[in-house]
Amino acid sequence: MCKSDKAILLGVSLIFIAGIIVGQTFSFEVKLSDLIATLVAIITFYYAFQGLQHNKRIYQNSIKPVIERFISVDNEKYVYNFQLKNYGTGSAINLKYKILSDAGELSHKDLQQKLLLFGDMELEIGAELGISPNSSLNIITMKMNNEASFTEVIKYLGTIELHVNFSSIQDDVQDKVFSLTP
Known part of the structure; x- marks a missing residue:
């Protein structure tokens, strides 16, 4: 039995009980006014229930995080930045990420060691945190000194998924x- 069926059953039961409490007895003699009153009550309960469900969905969407990636690559200055941005109105909590390459899962340290093999660079790898609404978390930020190494690093990053x-x-x-x- 779905939730809307339960609401209708509850509405009909409440109307029947209210009739007994008020002192009116239901006879097998059905009047048009009784049918109309019962139908109006059922319709009212149905729309009230649907309204509550709609409000619940709106509330849940109003506190939902929307996480998307943001990548900036500056080929002239050899700078790469990968961020996760929260475009939603709710916080993303208990954030955890895994770095997967063709060879399997990489730890932060493994990724750092692999990237440093490409040459001299400034490298920062972000930690797992939560992301509050309308903010971002830097995952990988690096700056290199030459174009050849930078191109190779970007190629390598193409083989990795987060x-x-x-x-x-x-x-x-x-x-x-x-x-x-990108």
């Missing part, structure tokens, strides 16, 4: 997969 798992304040868990290249 698997992100997070939840909202209502414990609505979401999983997303992002490519690290």
Whole structure:
């Protein structure tokens, strides 16, 4: 039995009980006014129930995080930045991510060691945190000194995926997969 059927059953039961309490007895003699009153009550309960369900959906959407990637690549200054941005109105909490390459899962340290093999660079790899509404979390930020190494690093990042798992304040868990290249 679905929720709307339960609401209708509850409405009919309440009308029947109200009739008994008020002292009116229901006879098998059905009047048109009784049918109209019962129908109006059922319709009222149905629309009230639908309104509550609609309000619940609106509330849940109003506190929902919307996580998307933001990548900036400056080929002239050899700068790369990968961010996760929360475009939603709710916080993304319990944020965890896995870095997956063709060889399998990479830890933060493994990724850092692989990237540093490409040459001299300034490198920062972000930690797992929550993301509040309308804010971002830097995952990978790097600046290199030459174009050849920078091009090779961007190619390598194309072979990596970021698997992100997070939840909202209502414990609505979401999983997303992002490519690290534009």
